[in-house]
Amino acid sequence: MSNQNNAIANPAPLGLxxxxxxxxxxxxxxxxxxxxxxVIVAMGxxxxxxxxxxxxxxxxxKNNTFGATAFTAYGFFWWSLIIIWINPFGExxxxxxxxxxxxxxxxxxxxxxxxxxxxxxxxxxxxxxxxSLALLFxxxxxxxxxxxxxxxxxxxxxxxxxxxxxxxxxxAQVINGEFGKKVLPL
Numbered sequence: 001m002s003n004q005n006n007a008i009a010n011p012a013p014l015g016l017x018x019x020x021x022x023x024x025x026x027x028x029x030x031x032x033x034x035x036x037x038x039v040i041v042a043m044g045x046x047x048x049x050x051x052x053x054x055x056x057x058x059x060x061x062k063n064n065t066f067g068a069t070a071f072t073a074y075g076f077f078w079w080s081l082i083i084i085w086i087n088p089f090g091e092x093x094x095x096x097x098x099x100x101x102x103x104x105x106x107x108x109x110x111x112x113x114x115x116x117x118x119x120x121x122x123x124x125x126x127x128x129x130x131x132s133l134a135l136l137f138x139x140x141x142x143x144x145x146x147x148x149x150x151x152x153x154x155x156x157x158x159x160x161x162x163x164x165x166x167x168x169x170x171x172a173q174v175i176n177g178e179f180g181k182k183v184l185p186l
Contacts, residue, residue: 008061010177013170015055015071016129020166022048022078023133023159030140031156041082048078066118077108102144109137123186125169132162 022043028034056072084096084104096104116130139155142148172184 008058010173011055011058011062011071012067013173015052015059015067015075016166016170016173018047018049018051018055019071019074019129020163020168020170023136023163023166025163027136027156027159027163029156030152030159032153033156036085041085044078044082049075049082051075052078066115066122070115073111098144098147102141105137105141105144109134109141112137125165125172125186128165129162129169132158132165136162
């Protein structure tokens with residue numbers, strides 16, 4: 001069975017790329033640089049959601065509980081966020097308001113803070129990704145609870161940095177794997 005696990009490619013770069021690119025795009029909106037549009041929704045569905053869920057399932061096959069939990073959970077985060085935005089239930093179920101979104105984001109902060117603790121056994125790149133993501137969720141939650149726009153804008157810039165750190169980690173893993181040595185530090 002262990003030979004089969006080794007035959008599976010490293011899914012982390014795919015999951016990190018999906019997370020990172022989607023996080024950058026959404027947080028360009030949060031920072032007030034671009035409008036919320038179908039571009040963000042499509043990226044969230046395809047790369048943020050589907051690619052991370054696929055990576056998470058592959059991490060399960062590799063017996064990596066941390067990676068499986070992280071990628072699968074955050075992949076479904078993107079899908080749940082899209083459902084919140086489009087509210088396909090119409091008037092039967094109330095649309096999200098700032099308080100419900102504050103609690104939604106607060107729960108993601110708590111989960112991410114615990115996952116950050118798990119990264120203390122991982123590389124610095126993982127610690128930066130999860131540390132900045134925890135801060136992002138906390139700031140977004142506070143912004144929704146308080147309706148202070150400047151906190152959301154600040155969160156947007158934290159999110160851009162978080163997403164960029166995930167893209168870097170993805171690319172570093174691919175390049176290091178291709179060259180069979182550490183070209184880019186993690």
